[in-house]
Amino acid sequence: xxxRAQQKEKxxxxxxxxxxxxxxxxRSFSSLSLREVAREAGIAPTSFxxxxxxxNELGLTMVDEGGLTLRQMMRKGRQRAEAGGxxxxxxxDTFIEVLESNPNVFRILLHERSGTSAAFRAAVEREIExxxxxxxxxxxxxxxxxxxxxxxxxxxxxxxxxxxxxxALDIKRxxxxxxxxxxxxxxxxxxxxxEALQQxxxxxx
Amino acid sequence: xxxRAQQKEKxxxxxxxxxxxxxxxxRSFSSLSLREVAREAGIAPTSFxxxxxxxNELGLTMVDEGGLTLRQMMRKGRQRAEAGGxxxxxxxDTFIEVLESNPNVFRILLHERSGTSAAFRAAVEREIExxxxxxxxxxxxxxxxxxxxxxxxxxxxxxxxxxxxxxALDIKRxxxxxxxxxxxxxxxxxxxxxEALQQxxxxxx
DNA sequence: AAGTTGAGCGTACATTTGTACGCTAATTTA
DNA sequence: TAAATTAGCGTACAAATGTACGCTCAACTT
Numbered sequence: 001x002x003x004r005a006q007q008k009e010k011x012x013x014x015x016x017x018x019x020x021x022x023x024x025x026x027r028s029f030s031s032l033s034l035r036e037v038a039r040e041a042g043i044a045p046t047s048f049x050x051x052x053x054x055x056n057e058l059g060l061t062m063v064d065e066g067g068l069t070l071r072q073m074m075r076k077g078r079q080r081a082e083a084g085g086x087x088x089x090x091x092x093d094t095f096i097e098v099l100e101s102n103p104n105v106f107r108i109l110l111h112e113r114s115g116t117s118a119a120f121r122a123a124v125e126r127e128i129e130x131x132x133x134x135x136x137x138x139x140x141x142x143x144x145x146x147x148x149x150x151x152x153x154x155x156x157x158x159x160x161x162x163x164x165x166x167x168a169l170d171i172k173r174x175x176x177x178x179x180x181x182x183x184x185x186x187x188x189x190x191x192x193x194x195e196a197l198q199q200x201x202x203x204x205x
Numbered sequence: 206x207x208x209r210a211q212q213k214e215k216x217x218x219x220x221x222x223x224x225x226x227x228x229x230x231x232r233s234f235s236s237l238s239l240r241e242v243a244r245e246a247g248i249a250p251t252s253f254x255x256x257x258x259x260x261n262e263l264g265l266t267m268v269d270e271g272g273l274t275l276r277q278m279m280r281k282g283r284q285r286a287e288a289g290g291x292x293x294x295x296x297x298d299t300f301i302e303v304l305e306s307n308p309n310v311f312r313i314l315l316h317e318r319s320g321t322s323a324a325f326r327a328a329v330e331r332e333i334e335x336x337x338x339x340x341x342x343x344x345x346x347x348x349x350x351x352x353x354x355x356x357x358x359x360x361x362x363x364x365x366x367x368x369x370x371x372x373a374l375d376i377k378r379x380x381x382x383x384x385x386x387x388x389x390x391x392x393x394x395x396x397x398x399x400e401a402l403q404q405x406x407x408x409x410x
Numbered sequence: 411a412a413g414t415t416g417a418g419c420g421t422a423c424a425t426t427t428g429t430a431c432g433c434t435a436a437t438t439t440a
Numbered sequence: 441t442a443a444a445t446t447a448g449c450g451t452a453c454a455a456a457t458g459t460a461c462g463c464t465c466a467a468c469t470t
Contacts, residue, residue, distance in 0.1 A: 002437075002438070003436090003437065003438090004436080004437050004438070004445095004446080004447080007437095007447080008446090008447065011447080011448085025321075025323065026321055026322075026323075027321060028235075028320070028321045030233075030235070030236070031235070031321060033426080033427060033428085034427080034428065034429090035426080035427065035428080043447090043448065043449090044448060044449050044450075045427095045428080045429085045449095046428095046429070046430085046431095046448080046449070046450085047447065047448045047449070049429080050446080050447055050448070051447095054428090055428095107319075110319045111319045111320070111321075113319070113371070114312075114315045114316045114318070114319060114371055115233070115316070116230075116231055116232060116233045116236060116316075117231075118230065118231075121375065149390075152387050152390045152391050152394070153391075153394060155387070155391070156365060156391040156394060156395070159364065159365060159368045160361060160364060160365075163364045163368070166318070166319055170323075170326065182357050182360070185354075185357045185402075186357050186358075186360070186361040186395075188398065188402065189357070189358065189361060189394070189395050189398035189399050189402060190361070190391075190394050190395060190398055191398065192397070192398035192401045192402060193393065193394035193395055193396065193397035193398025193399070193401065194394050194398070196397045196398065196401055197390075197393065197394060197397060207467075207468070208466090208467065208468090209415095209416080209417080209466080209467050209468070212417080212467095213416090213417070216417080216418085238456080238457060238458085239457080239458065239459090240456080240457065240458080248417090248418065248419090249418060249419050249420075250419095250457090250458080250459085251418080251419070251420085251458095251459070251460085251461095252417065252418045252419070254459080255416075255417050255418070256417095259458090260458095411470100412469105412470090413468105413469085413470080414467100414468080414469070414470095415466105415467085415468075415469090416465105416466095416467090416468100417464105417465100417466095417467100418463105418464090418465100419462105419463080419464080420461105420462095420463085421460105421461090421462095421463105422459100422460085422461090423458105423459095423460090424457105424458100424459100425456100425457080425458090426455100426456085426457080426458105427454100427455080427456080427457090428453105428454100428455090429452100429453095429454100430451105430452085430453090431450105431451090431452090432449105432450095432451095433448105433449080433450085433451105434447105434448090434449080434450105435446100435447095435448095436445100436446090436447090436448105437444105437445080437446085437447100438443105438444080438445070438446095439442100439443080439444070439445085440441100440442085440443080440444090
């Protein structure tokens with residue numbers, strides 16, 4: 001890659017990072033202005049356009065990148081689970097760790113999921129869908145579920161996890177353990193219930 | 206109430222209604238400006254301050270009012286359920302109806318739940334908590350659950366319902382039936398799973 | 411009847427925002 | 441080496457925003 005393209009990439013990264021860094025509990029993506037982001041990245045406002053058509057395009061990039069990061073980290077966690085132990089427990093613990101080290105990735109996903117732009121909502125939904133279908137596939141094979149039951153189960157699990165994530169962002173670290181325990185309990189409910197419903201169906205046939 | 210206070214109340218209502226009316230899939234509360242709301246309500250921007258300290262105060266009023274509306278409507282639905290039939294099915298159907306006739310109430314609750322203002326998040330959480338504890342209380346008595354199991358179950362149910370609400374806002378009416386069916390299935394999973402876990406605990410004692 | 415209160419208004423201003431336009435200087439291409 | 445491309449900048453401007461200030465006049469109080 002030429003010197004020029006390299007520098008451009010560097011500036012682009014600076015923009016994305018600047019935007020991520022400005023996110024916080026008090027600051028959502030949609031409240032960021034183009035000028036603020038450019039300022040933080042150390043470039044002139046008008047130079048922003050050399051990299052993104054508008055703030056929307058930046059935001060979609062962030063959602064995609066964030067989702068990717070998340071999936072990569074969760075995948076590592078799943079490898080840990082293969083060594084043995086409760087899949088649910090290990091997944092929840094991994095999730096909490098990921099959340100603690102990437103809070104702003106979660107903020108943008110959680111907030112824009114119910115956001116004001118259809119494109120954003122769709123992008124977030126796409127990321128969540130990745131999780132759901134990966135999990136559904138896993139359950140279908142592992143626990144011998146009907147496809148639509150597996151799907152409903154996976155969706156419920158993912159929703160509960162993400163939701164707990166939203167709460168976790170707002171509480172002290174010490175309270176997070178209790179939250180994780182409750183989440184584990186809820187996930188077990190879903191798994192157990194799905195199993196029971198599956199058997200009832202099987203018996204009927 | 207005097208003529209004056211009456212007029213004041215009327216204007217205040219106009220402001221709240223104006224704000225609610227401006228909400229949509231493309232417009233969140235935090236994207237509304239004081240001037241826009243005042244314009245829609247038919248008063249001068251500066252007169253806004255005769256009623257609310259700032260937009261934040263207006264928003265909190267909307268959350269409280271919205272939550273109240275919701276609970277009142279769901280309560281009516283519960284009365285319907287007492288006549289017999291599946292509690293889950295009837296509750297879900299009621300919920301969908303409520304959502305369809307008050308979409309903007311949901312929008313503000315769903316969006317500000319992951320919003321930028323701690324006060325808003327707390328207010329929404331308070332409203333959701335009402336639902337959870339009402340339901341937990343009901344389940345504890347009805348199904349003879351341990352308090353903390355009842356709590357975890359109720360929370361899971363409410364989360365799944367609200368979450369489906371968020372999706373429902375974004376889809377065509379015809380697709381909502383499938384969504385409702387899937388939601389019912391998920392709620393049954395939780396209920397069945399909770400029951401199974403409860404029995405396992407009881408047997409152990 | 412006289413005095414007080416307060417809802418609503420108009421004017422005004424400083425800030426911030428997005429973005430159009432044209433330049434510069436360094437890199438890339440031919 | 442000459443020409444073309446382009447990342448980044450500075451200037452500029454129109455639009456919108458929140459809110460301070462002081463006025464009016466109808467409603468209320470005494």
